[in-house]
Amino acid sequence: MVDLQSQYQKIKETVDKSIQEVLNSSAYINGPYVKEFQTDLEKYLDVKHVIPCANGTDALQIAMMGLGLQPGDEVITADFTFAATVEVIGLLNLTPVLVDVEPDSFNIDIDALKNAITPKTKAIVPVHLFGQVANMEAILEIAKEHNLFVIEDNAQAIGANYTFKDGSKKKAGTIGDVGTTSFFPSKNLGCYGDGGAIFTNDDDLAHMIRGIVNHGMYKRYYHDVVGVNSRLDSIQAAVLKTKLPLLDEYCNARRKAAQFYNNAFANNTNIIAPTTSSCGQICETCDCHVFHQYTLQITNGKRDELHKHLLDNGIANAIYYPVPLHKQKAYADERYNEDDFKVTNQLVETVISLPMHTELDKEQLEFITKTINDFLS
Numbered sequence: 001m002v003d004l005q006s007q008y009q010k011i012k013e014t015v016d017k018s019i020q021e022v023l024n025s026s027a028y029i030n031g032p033y034v035k036e037f038q039t040d041l042e043k044y045l046d047v048k049h050v051i052p053c054a055n056g057t058d059a060l061q062i063a064m065m066g067l068g069l070q071p072g073d074e075v076i077t078a079d080f081t082f083a084a085t086v087e088v089i090g091l092l093n094l095t096p097v098l099v100d101v102e103p104d105s106f107n108i109d110i111d112a113l114k115n116a117i118t119p120k121t122k123a124i125v126p127v128h129l130f131g132q133v134a135n136m137e138a139i140l141e142i143a144k145e146h147n148l149f150v151i152e153d154n155a156q157a158i159g160a161n162y163t164f165k166d167g168s169k170k171k172a173g174t175i176g177d178v179g180t181t182s183f184f185p186s187k188n189l190g191c192y193g194d195g196g197a198i199f200t201n202d203d204d205l206a207h208m209i210r211g212i213v214n215h216g217m218y219k220r221y222y223h224d225v226v227g228v229n230s231r232l233d234s235i236q237a238a239v240l241k242t243k244l245p246l247l248d249e250y251c252n253a254r255r256k257a258a259q260f261y262n263n264a265f266a267n268n269t270n271i272i273a274p275t276t277s278s279c280g281q282i283c284e285t286c287d288c289h290v291f292h293q294y295t296l297q298i299t300n301g302k303r304d305e306l307h308k309h310l311l312d313n314g315i316a317n318a319i320y321y322p323v324p325l326h327k328q329k330a331y332a333d334e335r336y337n338e339d340d341f342k343v344t345n346q347l348v349e350t351v352i353s354l355p356m357h358t359e360l361d362k363e364q365l366e367f368i369t370k371t372i373n374d375f376l377s
């Protein structure tokens, strides 16, 4: 699905040098690279505070702790996402409220979100799934009306832009009260181990979160709140500092591959190819989507056969996600009504994700698309 080795070979010299520097300095934890990467990322995202942490799941948990959410508070999120989002809601004894997604963007459905709000609702967690920013303008309006926090799970869409109706733009993850991301190796900005970060423009929240990631300490050995131990280590920060200047180029390479795929599938009536919410297709300027995944919907019922056929032909592919969260043992709840999950229940039967990374060449794309079109003609 990804080719991290070819990508590494192109930046090997700089990355190796920066890792060697960390080794020579022995500043393995909280070394200079952590602070430098933090500052670089604040600049790139145009956000006041970036707080690095150990991974994207911690980032979500710490964001919710920082906002002071309390057991019993309801947190609304999408039914169609990676489990980390709902897992931390459960871990903190908050009440997850899963809602359906839109059939085109796979992102949280605005009407379903509105219908799920109760007097106990405290926060909304939009997930910018597969790299496309959710409908943030509508989400912010709802949040304002009901006095809710907005926590953006931006693990899959770092580098994407969101354009408001007035033409102004913001980076994904910096639009709500707080945003979180993951630097897991296969993410769009990946390190060579685990890593994550939290973003906010709120000074007080940033201060609170800086303590939480460090055992609740605001002064050494004085623990004001219950915290966690969640750090980005210096070696990962060195890798990320080297890769951050390449992020836009990486996003463009993904978008180009997505365009190639879409053109190749344009006349195949058994396939619904992804679209962007900005232009309804994929164009050069579709910066609301950074294609963490390239995900098709197969409409003739042959998704599982295609999955096998591609594997037999040496083509990687994956089903993200095969089970909606409301049907997972850990998160099922009798409150849920199957009629409220028409889209996710269908998507789990039809979606298939193709290889998507920065190193796909024309020959590979031609082979993949020809194999699929031949099979589904």
Ligand SMILES: *Cc1c(COP(=O)(O)O)cnc(C)c1O
Residues within 6 Å of the ligand: 055, 056, 057, 058, 081, 082, 084, 085, 127, 153, 155, 156, 181, 182, 183, 184, 194, 195, 196
């Ligand atoms: C990857 C991912 C996470 C978790 O990130 P980790 O760094 O693996 O903990 C959370 N949410 C979404 C949507 C993700 O894709």
